[in-house]
Amino acid sequence: MLTHTKETPGRAPAKRRLKEAIVPLAVGAVGVLLLAWAGASGFRQDLLVLLAVYALIALGMYIPFVLAGSLSMAYAAYAAIGGYSVAIISTETGLPVIVGWIIGPIVSAIVATILSLLTRRLSGFFLAAVTLLFSMAFEPWLIEAKEITGGSAGIGGIPSPEFFGWAPPRLLLVAGALALVVVIAWLIERIRTGSWGVTVRTMRDVPSAVEAMGVRVSTLTTVSLAVGAAIASFAGAIFVSFMLSIxxxxxTLSIVFMAIFIPLIGGQGSAWGAVLGALLVVQLTQNMPGFEGSGQLVLAIGVLIILLIAPAGIIGYAQKLWAALRGRQAKETNNV
Structure with a gap:
């Protein structure tokens, strides 16, 4: 005879907290393994930097695109703003480089807000087309604004990051970049499962219901686009801090198109899917021995295979397998 015990009130929250902590801990463990794998290899460290850059751009797109359903194609411009902010502050002023890290997200959020207000009546293809044109026009503007951006030559000779006169080892800086990705992904996941995230997802599917609640859809869309732009600007700041030029x-627009597929690969049901997708994109495009120069083709084939096998992404497929295993285990237990 089976007996059922009533779960104590404190056990459910404890289990929920444990479940919420498992993913960040697992991601942290993977990060430690990646740092150990990179070691003193400059090439492998650069791969981890690209992982952080791709992941941050994808996370920046996650809130407005996956949650809110607003596809903006201006993220190459937002990343460039973050990169140029750090470069200009480092080379043209005597201010600490952290000022560039602060200015970049603020300027990107302001630009995204202005774009959102100008395109508030647009959605879907038309919103993507207008923001795509903006991103295409942003690169020529960078070339023309020679006094600020250095023109087509860009800005070089950017000093390595220092903290109170101390220059940390490059591997430690790489660890900091990965830690920033983990923190932002964790915050986005908390937002996704919170009341604001539920409201945003409801706006994506049933905007009239959100309007009936007294929340303006246009305002919510603008906020999501501004937050996403600020996150994407960190990608540019990280790139400049390591490559020391821009x-x-x-x-370019290719990184934006790539970022669209990153959550599809990892799984749209979680912000961690953007991190996992970025890891796979870097592996498929940059670290495939014997396929030099064919990274985009390898990525296209990899994306096709993943979406055929797991339409919900790798995380969604893993959750489906886990649920099936738990159901099978519960069935076997009931049959005992």
Whole structure:
């Protein structure tokens, strides 16, 4: 005879907290393994930097695109703003470099807000088309604004990051970049499961219901686009802090198109899917021995295979397998 015990009130929150902590701990463990794998290899460290850059741009797109359903194609411009902010502050002023890290997200959020207000009557393809044109026009503007951006040559000779006169080892800086990705992904996941995230997802599916609640859809969309732009600007700041140079061609539209597929690969049901997708994109495009120069083709084939096998992404497929295993285990237990 099976007996059922009533769960104590404190056990459910404890289980929920444990479940919420498992993913960040697992991601942290993977990060430690990646740092150990990179070691003193400059090439492998650069791969981890690219992982952080791709992940931050994808996380920046996650809130407005995946949650709110607003596809903006201006993220190459936002990443460039973050990169140029750090570059200009580092080379042209005597201010600490952290000022560039603060100015970049603020300027990107302001630009995204202005774009959102100008395109508030647009959605879907038309919103993507207008923001795509903005991103295409941003690169020529960087070339023309020679006094600020250095023109087509860009800005070089950027000093390595220092903290009170101390220059940390490069591997430690890489660890900091990965830690920033983990923190932002964790915050976005908390937002996604919170009341604001539920409201945003409801706006994506049933905007009239959100309007009936007294929340303006246009305001919510603007906020999501501004937050996403601020996150994407950190990608440019990280890139400049490691590569110590930036040009108008550093962030092109190709990285935006790639970022669209990153959550599809990892799984749209969680912000961690953007991190996992970025890891796979870097592996498929940059670290495939024997396929040099064919990274985009390898990525396209990899995306096709993943979406055929797991339409909900790798995380969604893993959750489905886990649920099936738990259901099978519960069935076997009931049959005992």
């Amino acid at each position: 040009t108008p061609e550093t962030f």
